[in-house]
Amino acid sequence: PEETAEILRRELKNRGFEEKADGTLARKDGGLTVTVDPCNGEVSVKSETSDTVDIHVDRQGVGFDDVGAIQTQLEAKLRRQAKEDIETKANQEKAKLQAKATADLERHLDELQPELGKVVNKVTRDALKVKAARMGNVKEIAEDEETGAMTIKVEV
Secondary structure, three states: HHHHHHHHHHHHHOOEEEEEEOOEEEEOOOOOOEEEEEEOOOEEEOOOOOOOOOOOOOOOOOOOOOHHHHHOOOOOOHHHHHHHHHHHHHHHHHHHHHHHHHHHHHHHHHHHHHHHHHHHHHHHHHHHHHHHHHEEEEEEEEEOOOOEEEEEEEOO
């Protein structure tokens, strides 16, 4: 397993992944980060999206006898309503950003899956070649890139 993890580590580095202090390998693509743990093969994809929005709310109120305590109550009510409006609009914007991040993540996963399949196939082929060499004298290796089939003839 350790040797296979090392083969995986090399292949991922060849594909633009960078090793982190914890031994995982990561590649960033815009707001998306793909992380692979070569020891157990765990893959995680993280999507981050941010945006700055300006939210402006105007609240007006009409009151009669609007001085003193009644004026203060009216202003407090308007402030509370404006705050609620701001929170509602902020939640709507947050929902839009979450939907965008989810869509980006799904699209990226669709693109990532074939690449990871190729990585797994290459690592498996390389690991089998190493194992065959330990078993004896490798006489012939035939690989079909199209189908992924591989034949190794070993003299034991």
